[in-house]
Amino acid sequence: xxxxxxxxxxxxxxxxxxxxxxxxxxxxxxxxxxxxxxxxxxxxxxxxxxxxxxxxxxxxxxxxxxxxxxxxxxxxxxxxxxxxxxxxxxxxxxxxxxxxxxxxxxxxxxxxxxxxxxxxxxxxxxxxxxxxxxxxxxxxxxxxxxxxxxxxxxxxxxxxxxxxxxxxxxxxxxxxxxxxxxxxxxxxxxxxxxxxxxxxxxxxxxxxxxxx
Numbered sequence: 001x002x003x004x005x006x007x008x009x010x011x012x013x014x015x016x017x018x019x020x021x022x023x024x025x026x027x028x029x030x031x032x033x034x035x036x037x038x039x040x041x042x043x044x045x046x047x048x049x050x051x052x053x054x055x056x057x058x059x060x061x062x063x064x065x066x067x068x069x070x071x072x073x074x075x076x077x078x079x080x081x082x083x084x085x086x087x088x089x090x091x092x093x094x095x096x097x098x099x100x101x102x103x104x105x106x107x108x109x110x111x112x113x114x115x116x117x118x119x120x121x122x123x124x125x126x127x128x129x130x131x132x133x134x135x136x137x138x139x140x141x142x143x144x145x146x147x148x149x150x151x152x153x154x155x156x157x158x159x160x161x162x163x164x165x166x167x168x169x170x171x172x173x174x175x176x177x178x179x180x181x182x183x184x185x186x187x188x189x190x191x192x193x194x195x196x197x198x199x200x201x202x203x204x205x206x207x208x209x210x211x212x
Contacts, residue, residue: 017038017041062176063108074167077163077167080164085171098131100185101132110136
């Protein structure tokens with residue numbers, strides 16, 4: 001039987017995304033591109049393992065790469081960092097269509113917003129695409145709520161806008177390093193989910209893999 005994607009090569013690998021067999025070449029080239037691969041696909045897991053051993057290079061002109069993050073900030077603001085990571089993972093768990101590029105677009109835009117806030121200006125340019133825009137707005141509201149609670153308690157160690165900016169930059173860079181750059185990649189999302197294995201809100205849906 002020929003591959004249903006290319007129509008040329010022999011279909012040998014069962015693809016859970018298509019619920020039928022496809023050829024190895026199309027599996028490799030269309031994985032996380034045209035194919036919406038489930039996270040527990042054996043071929044996807046093997047590919048991700050290979051990619052983790054051979055990390056991709058990030059273009060030098062990528063936004064926010066020239067920012068210098070204070071060395072002790074991640075440690076001193078670890079609780080807020082974890083809260084942001086959990087919030088993103090929870091948002092993506094409720095939005096099955098969310099992919100790494102959605103998260104990266106939201107983080108980049110919100111970091112730029114907080115960069116202007118830390119300098120005393122107010123300027124927002126949220127992402128135009130629906131999911132990144134929704135995550136941007138949700139994260140912004142979440143941070144506003146935290147800052148409001150701190151103000152009400154007159155907390156002496158309140159989060160500064162500059163600190164939030166650097167935490168967002170850190171998460172953005174982490175996402176760049178964790179994803180593989182494919183349009184439908186969820187590597188970064190799965191990484192964030194894996195940081196909170198006991199959280200019931202982040203439980204993955206039942207496997208879509210059906211053994212033929």
